[in-house]
Every structure is written in structure tokens, then in C-alpha cells.
Amino acid sequence: MSPLTPRRAAIGIALILLITLPIWVGNPYYINVSSQILLFAVFALALNVLVGYGGLVSLGHAGLFATAGYAGALMLQAGYGHLAADVTALILALAAAAVFGVLALRSTGIGFLMITLALGQIVWGVAYRWASLTNGDNGVNVTTRPRPFGINLANADFFYYATLLIFVAAVASMAVFIRSPFGASLCGTRDQARRMNALGYNVWLIRFLAFLFSGFWSGVAGLLFIYYTNFISPQVASLQTSAEVLLMVISGGAATLLGPVAGAAIVVIMKNVVSAYVERWNLVLGVIFVAIITFMPEGLVPGSVRLWRMGWRAFRDRGRANVLRNVPEPPS
Amino acid sequence: MSLWLTLAVNSIAYGGLLFLLSAGFSLIFGLMRIPNLMHGSFFMLGAYFGVTLLDKYQVNFWLAALISGAAMAVIGGLIERLLLRRLAGQELAQVLLTLGLSFIVADICLMVWTGDPWQPVTPAHLRGAVKVAGLFFPLYRLAIVVVAVVIAIALWVMIDWTRLGAMIRAGVDDAPIARVVGIKVSQLFTLVFALGAALAAFGGVVGAPYLSVYPGLDAEMLPLALIVVILGGTGSLLGALVGSFLIGFLYNFGQAMFPDLAYVILFLPMLLVLVLRPQGLFGRIVS
Numbered sequence: 116m117s118p119l120t121p122r123r124a125a126i127g128i129a130l131i132l133l134i135t136l137p138i139w140v141g142n143p144y145y146i147n148v149s150s151q152i153l154l155f156a157v158f159a160l161a162l163n164v165l166v167g168y169g170g171l172v173s174l175g176h177a178g179l180f181a182t183a184g185y186a187g188a189l190m191l192q193a194g195y196g197h198l199a200a201d202v203t204a205l206i207l208a209l210a211a212a213a214v215f216g217v218l219a220l221r222s223t224g225i226g227f228l229m230i231t232l233a234l235g236q237i238v239w240g241v242a243y244r245w246a247s248l249t250n251g252d253n254g255v256n257v258t259t260r261p262r263p264f265g266i267n268l269a270n271a272d273f274f275y276y277a278t279l280l281i282f283v284a285a286v287a288s289m290a291v292f293i294r295s296p297f298g299a300s301l302c303g304t305r306d307q308a309r310r311m312n313a314l315g316y317n318v319w320l321i322r323f324l325a326f327l328f329s330g331f332w333s334g335v336a337g338l339l340f341i342y343y344t345n346f347i348s349p350q351v352a353s354l355q356t357s358a359e360v361l362l363m364v365i366s367g368g369a370a371t372l373l374g375p376v377a378g379a380a381i382v383v384i385m386k387n388v389v390s391a392y393v394e395r396w397n398l399v400l401g402v403i404f405v406a407i408i409t410f411m412p413e414g415l416v417p418g419s420v421r422l423w424r425m426g427w428r429a430f431r432d433r434g435r436a437n438v439l440r441n442v443p444e445p446p447s
Numbered sequence: 448m449s450l451w452l453t454l455a456v457n458s459i460a461y462g463g464l465l466f467l468l469s470a471g472f473s474l475i476f477g478l479m480r481i482p483n484l485m486h487g488s489f490f491m492l493g494a495y496f497g498v499t500l501l502d503k504y505q506v507n508f509w510l511a512a513l514i515s516g517a518a519m520a521v522i523g524g525l526i527e528r529l530l531l532r533r534l535a536g537q538e539l540a541q542v543l544l545t546l547g548l549s550f551i552v553a554d555i556c557l558m559v560w561t562g563d564p565w566q567p568v569t570p571a572h573l574r575g576a577v578k579v580a581g582l583f584f585p586l587y588r589l590a591i592v593v594v595a596v597v598i599a600i601a602l603w604v605m606i607d608w609t610r611l612g613a614m615i616r617a618g619v620d621d622a623p624i625a626r627v628v629g630i631k632v633s634q635l636f637t638l639v640f641a642l643g644a645a646l647a648a649f650g651g652v653v654g655a656p657y658l659s660v661y662p663g664l665d666a667e668m669l670p671l672a673l674i675v676v677i678l679g680g681t682g683s684l685l686g687a688l689v690g691s692f693l694i695g696f697l698y699n700f701g702q703a704m705f706p707d708l709a710y711v712i713l714f715l716p717m718l719l720v721l722v723l724r725p726q727g728l729f730g731r732i733v734s
Contacts, residue, residue, distance in 0.1 A: 172539055174546075218718060221725050225538055229482050229673055230721065233714060236670040240710030247707055354666055358546055365543070398554035404547025408540050409533060 133279055143271040147343075150275045152383045153282040154339040159363040159375035160285050161332030166361065167370030168298060169325050170305030172228050174357045175215060175235025179330045181352035182238060183208035183337030188255040188347050189248070197261035205334045211238070212330020216323045223308070235357055243349035254348030257341050268342070278339055285332055289372060292328065301325050359386075359400065366407055454699050460588040460657065462695025463595030467650030468668055469675040469687045470602060471643025477619040477682020478632075478639050481538050484545040485526075486647055487669030488552040493519045493648020494660040495560050498567045501652075508570040508652075516649035523644025527637045535633075549665060557662050566659035573656075591653060598646070599688055606684060615639060619682040674717045680730020689728065 137146050158180060165171040183204040190200035219230040242249050249255065260268040268274045292298045303311045304318045312318050341347050350356070359382060367378025389399050411422065472486045497515035500506040506514070526548065534540045569587050576583040606612035617625040618632045626632050651660070658664070675694055679686020694713060701709035720727060 172542075218721055221721055225480065225482060225542065228539075228542060229677065233670055233673050233677070233717060237711055237714045240714075241708075244710045245707045354669075355550070358550070361543075395554055395558070397550045397557075401547045401550030401552075401554065404550065405530070405544055408544050408547065409530070 130283075137272045137275055146271045146275050148383065148387055150271070150278045150343055151387075152380045153275075153278045154336055154343055155360065155363065155383055156376040156379035157282055157285045157332055157339065158336035158360050159367070159379045160289050161329045161336060162360050163364045163369060163375040164289070164292070164301075164325055164329040164332075166364050167374075168293065168301050168305060169322055171219075171223060171322065171326075172361070173215075173219070173231040173329075174228050174354065174361065175219075175231030175233070175238075176329075176333055176360055177352050177354070177356035178231075178235035178238035179208050179211055179215065179333040180337040180340065180356065180360075181242060181347070181349075182211040183334035184341045184347045184351060185242060185249060185255065187338050188257050188341050191257055191259070192255060197259075201261075201338055204338055205331065208330055208334025208337065209327060212327050212333070213323075215330070216326035220319060220322050220326065232354065232357075235352065235354065239349055239352040239354070242352045249349070252349060254346055257345045257347070260342050260345075274343070278343075281335060281339065285335070286372070286376070288332075293372065297321070297324070355397070355400075358404070362400065362404060362407075366403070450703070454703055455696075456584055456588050458696040458699040459692065460591045460695075461698060462692035463591045464650050464654040464658070465671055465675055465691035465695055466595050466599060466688055467646050467653065469672040469679075469691055470599070470684060471639075471646040472672040473676045473679065473682060473684065473687040474615070474619075474639050475643045476676055478615060478622070479531075479541075479636055480622075481531075481541045481545070482673065482676075483640070483643065484542060484669065485549040485552060485665075486643070486672050487665035487667070488549040489519050489523065489644045489647035490651040490668045491556060491660065491665040492522075492552055492651075493644075494651030494655045494658075494664065495556055495565075496648065497652025498565055498655050498660055499560075501567050501570075501655075502565075508573070512649050512652035515652045516645040519648035520641040520645035524637050524641035527640040531636075531640070532633070549669075553662065553665055556665075560660075562662050564659050564661035565655075567655050569656040587656065591657070594653060599684070602684055611638075671713070674713060676727070677717050678720050678728060680727025683727065683729040686727055686729035 136149055140146055140149065158176070162173065162176050165173050186207040187200045187204035190203055191197070195203075215231060215234050218234060219227050222230060243251060245251075260274065262268065263277070266273050266277075268277055300311065300316055300321050303316065304321050308318050311321075337351075340351070363378035363382045364375045365378070366381055367376065368374030385399070385403075386396055389396050393399075468486070468490055471489075472483060475481070475483045475486075493515045496518055497511045500511040500514060501508060530544060530548075531541050534544060573587040573590050576585050577589065578584075604612075606615060614625070614630045615635055617628075617630055618635050622632050651664075671694060675687055675690035678693065679688070679690035693716060697713055697716070698709065701712040705712065
């Protein structure tokens with residue numbers, strides 16, 4: 116038995132809290148919000164593979180999310196079973212990710228961002244304009260949730276547990292991914308692409324595979340989404356969705372395992388709370404974006420800590436002589 | 448007039464509007480190296496300003512377009528000075544900042560002008576048609592084309608023949624070296640950003656009787672500017688012009704022939720260019 120480190124204890128406590136959540140929360144509304152947080156956390160974790168570890172900022176991930184969602188919803192509508200619909204949806208999400216990857220990885224940085232944005236808009240265009248296929252703005256209804264092993268997921272508690280299971284699988288796969296040599300090589304392509312190339316790594320292939328990995332989990336999140344809302348519309352494929360999930364990643368802190376999860380919780384809770392009182396979610400979203408980027412570019416969690424320390428230092432030092440404050444920092 | 452000719456005229460008019468939108472986008476992208484994700488917002492906000500002047504205060508159409516362009520130049524300049532400037536050198540942060548601002552603008556427009564589409568009437572002096580070589584052309588569409596061509600020529604003269612244009616070109620080619628030889632690149636940033644915002648707003652007003660103004664117009668126009676610039680090459684005015692008319696034709700003919708897929712067809716040339724000539728049709732490879 117390995118020793119009990121604080122980190123492991125924290126993970127254990129978090130898991131116990133998550134598993135017992137339906138008991139201590141009780142109200143089905145909040146259980147549903149929790150499911151929503153977990154499914155968006157899966158999506159944010161997927162995007163974080165590229166944004167955090169690959170240094171590739173995608174603004175088209177809603178396209179992958181919606182591809183899986185629409186594929187699943189349309190298959191179900193056509194009368195196929197859940198298994199067939201889900202497998203097809205994931206395959207299509209992977210195929211879309213492959214196309215996105217091949218085109219977007221012709222560039223990095225800003226070029227990558229622009230190309231993914233344009234590709235995401237194509238998916239939106241199909242969802243919105245190809246009305247004979249996707250029913251246009253009216254969206255597609257999903258009438259049933261699956262019943263794996265006879266468990267009825269229409270129940271909020273059971274759906275929460277199913278989402279939790281997939282969420283834990285996503286976190287575990289991310290943890291394995293990051294610690295694997297492949298994850299390390301992806302971080303290498305982010306920090307020193309040319310040196311990685313010189314060392315004989317195929318930088319393009321590493322990025323492409325990371326894109327597929329990210330696309331797969333985005334597809335899983337898209338499927339969870341249609342089962343959660345029982346509905347999908349072109350809004351899901353819009354730039355706003357891509358921006359929201361990117362906000363989750365950067366607000367929680369990119370390139371950390373649990374940052375995107377915290378970001379998903381922050382954004383989903385805020386969206387639910389704000390929408391309950393005012394209609395101005397977009398305005399709030401924009402203001403948060405601007406505020407985070409201007410004041411806490413490293414993410415909300417590390418940023419708050421930094422601002423808090425600065426404030427605390429200013430408070431502590433308020434009586435001291437100014438001379439002390441002008442002492443230069445020791446070289447590090 | 449046959450269907451095809453109508454389509455062709457509409458395509459050219461639409462291309463003209465796209466040029467007004469994307470010329471500024473291309474210059475901003477070329478000079479500052481950031482795709483300004485609130486360019487669609489400039490277009491929409493400018494259109495709302497202009498249409499308000501036009502319908503509520505009975506201002507002359509062209510005057511409304513000019514006032515709206517001037518107002519947006521001020522707003523764009525302020526955004527560059529006060530916000531983007533703080534993030535100099537951090538391209539990604541700048542892009543995300545403009546994205547956040549675009550959400551704010553979209554919601555404010557929704558708040559102020561409600562969700563109903565607003566189509567101003569075509570101004571009286573632009574109604575009707577002119578007869579050229581036995582064919583009738585709608586006057587308003589022709590006016591759009593003429594305005595776009597005049598602005599294209601003015602921009603071309605400015606960029607290629609004036610001292611200011613030479614400085615902008617130097618900045619686009621190599622900003623650090625331009626700085627070294629004494630060009631105030633940061634002032635150029637503000638100027639070009641304001642100019643781009645003004646052009647987009649002007650285009651928004653001029654296009655309003657044709658496209659109408661509605662929530663979501665910004666998100667619809669931004670990808671078009673993006674496609675045009677990827678097609679034509681960043682920082683290239685000629686590229687923006689050719690790309691705009693190409694997309695104008697594709698959009699109108701696609702709409703007529705494959706209404707379901709018209710929007711997707713727009714992206715096909717962009718994908719081809721990305722695969723075959725990533726720097727764009729008229730772009731140069733930046734070392």
C-alpha cells in the first residue's frame with residue numbers, strides 16, 4: 116500500500132464528496148447542475164490537451180462537440196439504438212477532429228486559432244443552414260436516455276452517476292496521458308518545437324494525435340450533452356460555445372489537470388446563477404473574459420492567489436518605511 | 448434582366464461590402480499580427496449607429512455612413528489605446544480580449560436595439576435602376592460597387608504612394624526593424640485599428656438596406672472577413688479585393704443553386720488555399 120500523501124487524501128475526499136453528492140445536495144435541480152458541470156468539465160479537459168499541453172488554442176471545438184451531438188441525435192431520431200448512435204457519433208467526432216487537425220495544423224499560434232474558428236463555423240453553418248438534414252434552427256430532439264444494464268438514466272441521480280463515471284474516466288485518462296512519454300513530448304512541442312524536431316520527434320504527428328485525443332473526449336462530452344438536455348440546436352456549434360469552453364480552460368488555469376474542472380464549475384454555476392436573475396449572460400461572459408485576460412492572464416485560481424498576496428503584502432507593509440519596499444529583489 | 452445577370456450584380460455588390468469589411472481586417476492582421484475578432488462587431492455596431500441616424504433623425508444616407516464610420520474610428524482607437532496596448536506582444540491575449548469585447552458589444556446591441564431585424568428603406572436617390580447597354584441595373588447595388596471601388600483606389604494610393612503607406616508597409620513587413628529605423632509603429636497600430644473600424648462601420652451602414660441589421664450579424668460577418676483574408680493573404684489589399692469578390696460570387700451563386708450548403712461552399716476555397724498555398728493567394732511568406 117502506498118503512503119497516504121496530502122494529494123492522495125485530497126483526491127480521496129473529493130471523490131467521496133462527488134459520490135455522495137446526490138445525498139447531501141438532495142434537490143434534483145442542483146444535482147442536474149452538477150451533472151452539467153461534470154459534462155462541461157470533460158469538454159474543458161479535452162480542450163486543455165491542446166490549449167494547455169500543446170500550446171494550440173482552438174476556437175472551433177464546439178464544432179467537434181456538436182458533430183458528436185448532432186450525429187447521435189440524428190441517429191436516434193432515425194430509429195437506431197443507443198449503442199449504434201453513440202459509436203457512430205464518436206467515430207464521426209474523431210473523423211471531424213482528423214479533418215480539423217490536418218487543416219489547422221498547417222499553422223500554429225494565431226493561424227491555428229483562425230483556422231479552427233473557420234472550421235467550427237462550417238459545422239455551425241451545416242447545423243443552421245442544412246435544414247433538410249439538421250432541422251435548422253428548430254434543432255433535434257432526443258427523446259430517450261439510454262438504459263445501460265437496465266438502469267434508467269432518466270432519473271437525475273442515475274444520470275449524475277453515469278456522468279461522474281465518465282468524468283472520472285476522462286480525468287484518469289488525462290492523468291495517464293500527461294505522465295506518459297507522449298504527453299511529455301507534446302509539452303516539448305509546445306515549449307521548443309524546433310528542438311523537438313531536431314531531436315527526431317515528428318512534431319506534426321504528435322500534435323495531430325493530441326488533436327484526435329482531444330476530439331474524442333469532446334465527442335464524449337457532446338454525447339453527454341445531448342442526453343442531458345435531450346435537445347441540440349445550432350447554438351451548440353456556435354463560436355460562443357467554443358469561447359465558453361475556452362474560458363473554462365483559461366479561467367481555471369490551463370496546463371493543470373484540475374484547472375479546467377474548476378473553470379467548468381465556475382462558468383456553469385455563474386451561467387446558471389446569472390441566467391436566473393438577468394438575461395445578460397453574454398455581457399457577463401464578455402466582461403469576465405476581458406477581466407481575466409487583463410488582470411489574471413495566468414487563470415482565475417492562480418491569479419486570485421497572486422492578487423490576494425499582493426493585497427496582503429500591501430496591507431502588512433502599510434506602516435513600514437518606504438525604504439524597505441525599494442530594496443531590489445534578490446536575483447533568482 | 449436574366450437571373451444570372453441579377454446574381455452577378457448582387458455578387459459584385461456583396462463583394463464590395465465584403466471588401467469594406469475585410470480591407471481593415473487584413474491591414475490590422477497584417478500590421479498587428481492579430482485577427483481582430485471584434486471586426487464583425489464594428490460592422491454591426493456601425494450599422495446600428497447609421498440606421499438609427501437614418502431612420503430616427505432623417506440624416507442623409509452617406510452622411511450617416513460617414514458619421515458612423517467616424518464614431519467607430521474613435522471607439523476603435525480607444526480600444527486599441529486603452530486595452531490592446533496593455534497586452535502588447537501577447538498576441539493570444541489580444542485575440543481573446545477582442546473576442547470578449549465582441550460578446551459585450553453583441554449584448555449591448557441586443558439591449559439597445561432589441562432583437563428585431565431592422566431594414567432601413569433604400570434612400571430615395573438610390574432607388575430605381577439605370578439602363579446600361581440595354582440592360583437595367585439597380586442603382587443602389589451599383590452605388591455600393593462604385594463606393595467600394597473608390598475606397599479601394601483611395602486605400603491603394605494611400606498604401607502604395609504616400610509616406611504613411613510606406614510606413615504601414617514597413618510595419619507589416621517587419622515591425623521590429625521598422626521601429627529601429629524610427630517609425631512609430633505603435634502609433635500606426637492605433638491609426639490602422641481606427642481606420643479598420645471606420646471602414647467596417649461604413650460598410651455596415653452602406654450595406655444595411657441590403658443586408659438589414661440584426662443580432663448575430665457580427666458573428667455572420669466575422670468568418671467572412673476571416674475567409675477573405677485567409678484567401679487573399681494577410682496584409683494584402685489586392686488579396687482582400689480579389690478574395691471579397693470571389694466570396695461575393697460564391698455566396699450569391701451558392702445561395703441560388705445549393706441553398707442548404709451555401710454557407711459551407713464559402714469555406715471550400717479557403718480550405719483549398721490552406722492546403723495548396725497557406726500564405727494566401729497574394730500573401731508573402733513571412734520569414
